[in-house]
Amino acid sequence: MSAVLPLGASLYDRVRRVIPPIEWPTFLDDIEAILALKRERNAVILAHNYQTPEIFHCVADIVGDSLALARQAMSTEADVIVLAGVHFMAETAKLLNPQKTVLIPDLRAGCSLADSITAEDVRLMRQRIPNVPIVTYVNTSAAVKAESDICCTSGNARAVVESLGVPRVIMLPDEYLAKNVAAETDVEILAWKGHCEVHERFAAADVRELRQAHPGLVVLAHPECPPEVVAEADFSGSTAAMSDYVERQKPPRVVLLTECSMSDNVAVKHPEVEFIRPCNLCPHMKRITLANIRAALEENRHVVTIEPEIAQRARLAVERMLAV
Template sequence: MTTVQALERTAHLHERVRHFIPAVEWPVFAEDIDAILALKRQRRAVILAHNYQTPEIYHCVADLVGDSLALARLAVETEAEVIVLAGVHFMAETAKLLNPQKTVLIPDLKAGCSLAESITADDVRGLRRRHPGVPIVTYVNTSAAVKAESDICCTSGNARKVVEALGVPRVIMLPDEYLARNIAAETDVEIITWNGRCEVHERFTAGDVRELRAAHPGVVVLAHPECPPDVVTEADFSGSTAAMSDYVGTRKPKSVALLTECSMSDNIAVSNPEVDFVRPCNLCPHMKRITLKNIRQALEENRHEVTIDPLIAGRARLAVERMLAI
């Protein structure tokens, strides 16, 4: 396979991302993309990519894309033999939980998450002792071990629905403090929080929103619910990455700012070229550990296969399946 042949075979893909990757830079990406497409066919593999992946991954090699809830649902539906998760480790674990007989690969084992690292299974057991009988709703941004100690999982897109579906006056919601506080403001259910925070979203401030509006009159501000509550209050809309994408695609604001990870704006902009994206983004260092090169290596070398202790997997799977059933 030569670079010239790879360029010819991937030219149609460059058209999708030409506003973000200049033609002069495309040869750097084309060979890996061409190899990945061939490897997927050889191995009967699919690539699931989170909305925070860079455009050359999201638009050129991914088969299924979305937020964490969408990826969880899509993982169940795929008939592929191999799943490569272009995202962070907890997402790959969730895919493995839902596909125990399939090979699930994470291109970089260090692609972690500050939320997942903020709580342990021992912490969850401690919460149960302090609040006996109170259901524990666990954000999917957690390890399988933490999910196994929980009653049900949720995502930022379905958190309120999950909380209210339990039909109880009080729940524990972990680990994201800001997500829990933002959901508490929308429901009559009392929510006990944990002190975890997303290192990307916690950096946004209400002052940032006011500065955006001053610098860009008329800009529509969309905030992820992992942002601090005062940021969500200042914003025009708050929702999951899927909800933000739907907002832009449906309402077509003239100018919009997404208070979330950097690549989100780039990926939505591909489908909405008429919208002006103001980009006050913060970078997720964990998501950016996933690259075309290590996706290719994952498929070539079966690197790095995700495994979960069967004693943990069964209980964790139940928590995820309860969420998907709602």
């Protein structure tokens, strides 16, 4: 560790449980450059819970799940927002901050859920099933949000559905989230057939095998997992809810059935908890690196833009959610 500078040494304390000492010097140059660029450009970095620890703990200003990032994006005073996450999150930040520059470090950072549905699909669905409100998960493009009545996240989906005061809603595009919410409410929910390519790979048999191999294991599952996985889990909730659960309950041994970096980021704060880590990587989230965050700030790329007419309608759907 003798090569680590004083700044690096204090930052390294934050991640020493999840980043080996031999890897740390490879991050330092980019981290120091990013910290300087943020000051120069009056920029903030918003990082999703699925970002790698060197981004999440060392350069991000605001971290959290989609809901937290959307809320925090509204209150920032910065001129520039760099979204360390996927494209729909950067669009949401832009919707809520039309005057600010919003950058996404890699345009290929997409999402299988967002790709599962188009604005045209939503228009057709509204024609076929009229007078039923359309609740759209934030993991969608601005064009799809613009066709919706209200947005939701995995953290507030049930509250949003019940806030509408109707017997039946359409919930797009995640079939499993829709079914998991349907199991908790009396509101009838019509689902689309989109899936998250990370969470759909978990199976109920995995949970049973994990419990056998690790006695006393507490299983937390994200609501984008199939309903039979959620049924086998001890708790299901958004990434923020999972993090709060670990904070509150401090289970001696836990598994988070979600994206891999989530366990790393939570484990940093909980040395007393043993994290069992069968996880699935999100290839879209992993497009974001320190190197392309640095390039985004240096070269002002890639600027997120949304057609004003679409932005106006999509913003309404997001703002209705934030008001719930």
